[in-house]
Amino acid sequence: MNDKLKLLQPLFKLQWLFFSIIVLSAVTLFASLGFWQLRRHAQKVDYNAVLESRLVTTPMTFSDLKSNFVLDEEIGAEDSAAYRAVTISGEYDASQELLVRNREYSGRPGYHVVTPLIFDEGQAILVDRGWVAAELEQAGQLSVADAPEGVVEVEGMLLPEHDPPTGPVGAKDPAEGILEKVFWVDVERLSQQMPYELEPAYIRLKAQTPTQTGEYPVPAPIPELSNGPHIDYALQWFAFALVTICGCIALMYQTIKKAKEKNEQTV
Numbered sequence: 001m002n003d004k005l006k007l008l009q010p011l012f013k014l015q016w017l018f019f020s021i022i023v024l025s026a027v028t029l030f031a032s033l034g035f036w037q038l039r040r041h042a043q044k045v046d047y048n049a050v051l052e053s054r055l056v057t058t059p060m061t062f063s064d065l066k067s068n069f070v071l072d073e074e075i076g077a078e079d080s081a082a083y084r085a086v087t088i089s090g091e092y093d094a095s096q097e098l099l100v101r102n103r104e105y106s107g108r109p110g111y112h113v114v115t116p117l118i119f120d121e122g123q124a125i126l127v128d129r130g131w132v133a134a135e136l137e138q139a140g141q142l143s144v145a146d147a148p149e150g151v152v153e154v155e156g157m158l159l160p161e162h163d164p165p166t167g168p169v170g171a172k173d174p175a176e177g178i179l180e181k182v183f184w185v186d187v188e189r190l191s192q193q194m195p196y197e198l199e200p201a202y203i204r205l206k207a208q209t210p211t212q213t214g215e216y217p218v219p220a221p222i223p224e225l226s227n228g229p230h231i232d233y234a235l236q237w238f239a240f241a242l243v244t245i246c247g248c249i250a251l252m253y254q255t256i257k258k259a260k261e262k263n264e265q266t267v
Contacts, residue, residue, distance in 0.1 A: 016255075023248045027241045034237035041230035048225045050075060051083050055222060059085035059155055062119065072160060072200040082160045086203060089154070090119030092127070092147035096194055099181045101171075105131040105218055113217045114185060114202070115147050116194060117154060124194065126185060126202035127154060130217030145216040152210065156203040157222070161187040 060068075069081035092115045099111040110133045116124040132145045162184035164172055171183040178193050191198045205219050 020248075023244060026244050030237045030241035030244065034234045034241065037230045037234035037237060041227060041234070044227050044230060047075065048227065052225055054083045055085070055157070057085055059087045062086050062088035062125070065158065066199075071158070075160070081158050081201065084158050085155070085206075086158045087153065087155045088117065088119055088125065088203070089151060090117040090124070091151055092116070092149075093118055093124065094147055097147070098179060098190070099132075099137065100128070100185060101181055101183050103131055103220075105133075105220075109134045111137060111181070112220065113142075113145055114182075116196070116198070117152070117203075118196065122196045123199070124196045125199040126187065126190070127156070128159075128185065128202060128204045128220060130205055130219040132216045132218075136216065144214050145212075148208070148210045148212070150210075152208050154203060154205060155207045156205045158201050159185075159204055160201055161185055164189075 065081050065084060065086050068079075069084065070077070070079050071081045073080035073082065075082040094115060097113065097115045100114055101111060103110055103112045110131050112131055113129045114126050115129055117127045118124045129145070129147065132142060136142055136144065164170070164184045164186055173179055173182045173184060173186065173189060175189070176192075179190065182190070185202050187198050187200055187202065207219070
C-alpha cells in the first residue's frame with residue numbers, strides 16, 4: 001500500500017465516518033442560521049424603510065386613510081394603513097377606558113391608557129393616550145390622566161392591533177369577562193365589552209386639541225428604528241462554522257501525524 005494512503009487509513013475508520021457526518025451537519029446548521037440572520041437583517045431594513053417613509057408623511061384624516069388603505073393589512077403591503085399619520089375628531093368615552101400593563105417610560109414602570117374615541121354613531125377607535133406611572137394607579141390617582149371632555153381633535157399614528165401569543169409561553173388576557181387591565185391591545189377581544197363597533201386598529205396619540213391639563217398621560221415616543229443585532233448574530237454563526245471546520249482539520253492533522261510517527265517507529 002502506498003505510504004501516503006497508509007497514513008490516511010485511520011480517517012476511513014467507522015468512528016471517523018460518524019465524526020465527519022456530525023461535523024458536516026454542524027457546519028451546515030451554523031451556516032444556515034447565519035444566512036437566516038442575514039435574511040432577517042434584510043427584512044428589518046426593508047421594514048424600517050417603509051416605517052420611516054410613513055412616519056414623515058403629512059397626516060391624513062381617518063376617513064381618507066380608511067378609503068385609501070386597509071386598516072388590518074400587514075405593514076409590508078402597499079395598501080397597508082399601519083404606521084401612517086392620521087387625524088380624527090370625536091369624543092372620548094372614559095367609561096370604557098382600560099390600562100395596558102408592563103409599559104415603561106424612562107426606566108419607570110407603568111401603564112398605557114387606552115380610551116375609545118367615538119367618532120361616529122355606533123363607531124369608535126381605540127386611542128393609546130400615553131404612559132402613566134404605576135404609583136398613580138396604586139394610589140388611586142389616575143384621575144390626573146382623565147381625557148378631555150367634549151369634541152377632541154386627535155393626531156397620531158395608526159397601529160395594527162396586537163396579536164396575543166398563541167403558544168403556552170407569554171402573558172395572555174382572559175378570553176371572557178370585562179377587562180380593565182390588559183397585556184395586549186387586542187381589538188377583537190376588547191370588542192366583546194364595548195357598546196359600539198371598534199375599528200380593527202388603534203391610534204398612538206402624538207398630540208390632541210384640547211391638550212391635557214396635567215403632565216399625564218405622557219404620549220408614547222415614536223418607535224425607535226434599529227436594524228437590530230442580526231448582522232452580529234450572523235457573524236457569530238459563521239464563526240462557529242469556521243471554528244468547527246478548523247477544529248476538524250486540526251484533529252485530522254493530529255491523527256495523520258500520530259499515524260506517521262507510528263509508521264516510522266515500525267520501520
